[in-house]
Amino acid sequence: MKIEIPSLQTACAQCNLREFCLPGDLGNIDMDRFNTVLGGRIRIKRGHHLYRSGERFSAIYAVKSGFFKTDVLTDDARDHVTGFQMAGEILGMDGISNEVHTCNAVALEDSEVCLIPYADLEGLSRELRTLQHQLHKVMSREIVRGHSTMLLLGVKRVDESLAAFLLDLSKRLTARGYSPTEFHLRMTREEIGSYLGLKLETVSRSFSRFQEEGIISVEQRHIRILDISGLKKLMTRIPANPRCIVPTNSQKMRRLQGTSRGLHEAAVLSA
Amino acid sequence: MKIEIPSLQTACAQCNLREFCLPGDLGNIDMDRFNTVLGGRIRIKRGHHLYRSGERFSAIYAVKSGFFKTDVLTDDARDHVTGFQMAGEILGMDGISNEVHTCNAVALEDSEVCLIPYADLEGLSRELRTLQHQLHKVMSREIVRGHSTMLLLGVKRVDESLAAFLLDLSKRLTARGYSPTEFHLRMTREEIGSYLGLKLETVSRSFSRFQEEGIISVEQRHIRILDISGLKKLMTRIPANPRCIVPTNSQKMRRLQGTSRGLHEAAVLSA
DNA sequence: CGCAGTTTTGATTCATCTCAATTTGTGTGG
DNA sequence: CCACACAAATTGAGATGAATCAAAACTGCG
Incomplete structure (x- = not known):
């Protein structure tokens, strides 16, 4: 074969x-x-x-x-x-x-x-x-990349995910000598949606919103990033509700500190 | 340190x-x-x-x-x-x-x-x-596990995700000699929810539904699986809407076949 | 015992999906 | 070269599943 x-x-x-x-x-x-x-x-x-x-x-x-x-x-x-x-x-x-x-x-x-x-x-x-080390690095990188994708899928909202997606593409293309701000998408809206856990219509609407706000310009699959820092802000949710703010009550703090010392307090035993 | x-x-x-x-x-x-x-x-x-x-x-x-x-x-x-x-x-x-x-x-x-x-x-x-091969296998397994988790996060509904989660735990515990049907959850509802991309309340409701239907029994973190095959069925969505059924119109089929030959038609070049 | 963390359950809201119609783009054959 | 067919993308209206907010019950620990 x-x-x-x-x-x-x-x-x-x-x-x-x-x-x-x-x-x-x-x-x-x-x-x-x-x-x-x-x-x-x-x-x-x-x-x-x-x-x-x-x-x-x-x-x-x-x-x-x-x-x-x-x-x-x-x-x-x-x-x-x-x-x-x-x-x-x-x-x-x-x-x-x-x-x-x-x-x-x-x-x-x-x-x-x-x-x-x-x-x-x-x-x-x-x-x-x-070579051995390179191979291990490449495999490990794939594991880490998986974690980032899980973050997109698990906690990010539509606009956050799409912004992160575009910035990731931009970064990888830039590293390869292409323009950081202008590129051609190789995949359909449906494939982007599938990757981000969204429906194609939702992806399309998000693109339109970005365009309305002057963050990017979209012509079919041709993307131009007009406001990189604006896009970066979109990646991060504005902590609108109190749930997102770090807990301040004393109990929570005490508990968090209790778990904040990592290996220092780990008992190391001889085997 | x-x-x-x-x-x-x-x-x-x-x-x-x-x-x-x-x-x-x-x-x-x-x-x-x-x-x-x-x-x-x-x-x-x-x-x-x-x-x-x-x-x-x-x-x-x-x-x-x-x-x-x-x-x-x-x-x-x-x-x-x-x-x-x-x-x-x-x-x-x-x-x-x-x-x-x-x-x-x-x-x-x-x-x-x-x-x-x-x-x-x-x-x-x-x-x-x-040893080298074992290490690579373990790393590769981690990559594959990531893909499964992305599936849970990206395409599964609440009950499907939770069923898959319980069956995965059951499988891993069984392999280690524990009961396939009875075990103790080590994590909170919130942690399960975070893993599956859900809120803790949603996880709790799903547990309650499973219990009502006699699929499992839940006492706090103690889980007993009463109907394994029922749980397996829950993992898979009943294709209620036509979208989930394989496309049958001739155009779609032709297109799918066009991409179905894998490497056979790949041109192998000498370098 | 009492308190804090965890879980359950209910009522309501909202983000995204679903369904549907239209537009745009693209490749093909007459 | 145009017309047609089809894939891809946009947009709108409405449905819905999960999130949010809120309250109560339970549990385990100090």
């Missing part, structure tokens, strides 16, 4: 995405060795899957160009977008735990990925501590 | 949690070597932190006994519970990416964890491929 052609010169060293990607800050010698495990490039056309939930896992992928989404399905066929991945970001780490992919990865535009056979990666990262 | 006493005999080999824990299926020889990197045990009293967001990262922790929650804060001090951890589960992997913890870990009852100094763990897992 999957035809792997050994890489002649995938040349991470020449890739301008290196710093965001798995190689990270690998030195030249290690970089060359890393290149030897690369399995070549794969082109995925817009709308097509890089992998599907249930497929056997054998490799992770670095996005070389283009844009992806990952999504998961419930038993009753509702789906939820778990993330969007752009150049330099890694796809497929969900498959490591059981050697089976647990989500779908779909290209949102014609894209190219670098195939990294997982067995080889493990082998080499036993030899190269920098 | 953190006093680490070298382990005399932490003895994973004798620990009945081994299979769920980082050591996993390590053989005896590897297990002994793994024991040598363990940093000892730490006792955390109920309500106290194992680590806090912002603290420097230096180790991960395996829950030896007790129960934890992890939570993250928004800029405006709203917090969100990202998970609950029981015996054999690993805490602290969020800290690997930037050597700083990005969430808080709080004991929900008097607990004990095994300290695993991260630098040593990396070192040893370069030597032991089974």
Whole structure:
């Protein structure tokens, strides 16, 4: 099914995405060795899957160009977008735990990925501590990213979520040398909604509100951020109701302080 | 701050949690070597932190006994519970990416964890491929768990979420030798609500509904599942409205098939 | 025993969803 | 090149599920 052609010169060293990607800050010698495990490039056309939930896992992928989404399905066929991945970001780490992919990865535009056979990666990262550490960092980052997404889904209101979403995109695009204030959305309102736990109409209304307030300009999927600091303010809820304010009564304070010393009071035992 | 006493005999080999824990299926020889990197045990009293967001990262922790929650804060001090951890589960992997913890870990009852100094763990897992693979599996599992939680937060209704939550707890407790149908919740309604993106009152009402329907019995935090299959049904929404049914019109089908071939049609290029 | 924290329950409000209609954009075939 | 079909996005009106506010009951701890 999957035809792997050994890489002649995938040349991470020449890739301008290196710093965001798995190689990270690998030195030249290690970089060359890393290149030897690369399995070549794969082109995925817009709308097509890089992998599907249930497929056997054998490799992770670095996005070389283009844009992806990952999504998961419930038993009753509702789906939820778990993330969007752009150049330099890694796809497929969900498959490591059981050697089976647990989500779908779909290209949102014609894209190219670098195939990294997982067995080889493990082998080499036993030899190269920098590579090993890079891999762990990338996986850990994915865990942390998950926490942020949970925050969006769990506690943020519509406008807060959408503002956070746009600022996150802006940040990632900026790091890749694109404009911080002007970009093209690769996903539909429905996909944004799915990611943020909202319906597409709700996303659309929020965009319209932002536009009315002069925070951004929206023309279909073309976004221009007119007021970055305004957008940042929208991310944070104005604590309108007293519930959001830090408790001040003495009991609450005492209790909070009781739990505020962390490990200092942890009894460390010899085993 | 953190006093680490070298382990005399932490003895994973004798620990009945081994299979769920980082050591996993390590053989005896590897297990002994793994024991040598363990940093000892730490006792955390109920309500106290194992680590806090912002603290420097230096180790991960395996829950030896007790129960934890992890939570993250928004800029405006709203917090969100990202998970609950029981015996054999690993805490602290969020800290690997930037050597700083990005969430808080709080004991929900008097607990004990095994300290695993991260630098040593990396070192040893370069030597032991089974340990290396175990570590990757544990991290990947955490990523996948995040996806499931996003599903709960993004697409599930109150009763569906709570049913899924109870069944997940039941499953994890069963694996550890406890009753599948009867257990004690270690967290408050508010913490459950935070985890599921709900308010405590909403959680309480959902518990009451389940009880009225004879699905479970609730006495404070003591839960008895009376009808497991009923609870499983509640996890899945009855597709009441046509939107939930797979689209049948020819256009939609054609489009779906167009994206259903995965890698088969991916062009594999030599690099 | 008494108090504080937790949980339950009720009444009401409100944010988002749902349903529906319209507009805009895009690709296709005649 | 236009017309058509369809996907995507906007907008409005109304429904609804969960949040909010409020009060009471319960529990466990000091």
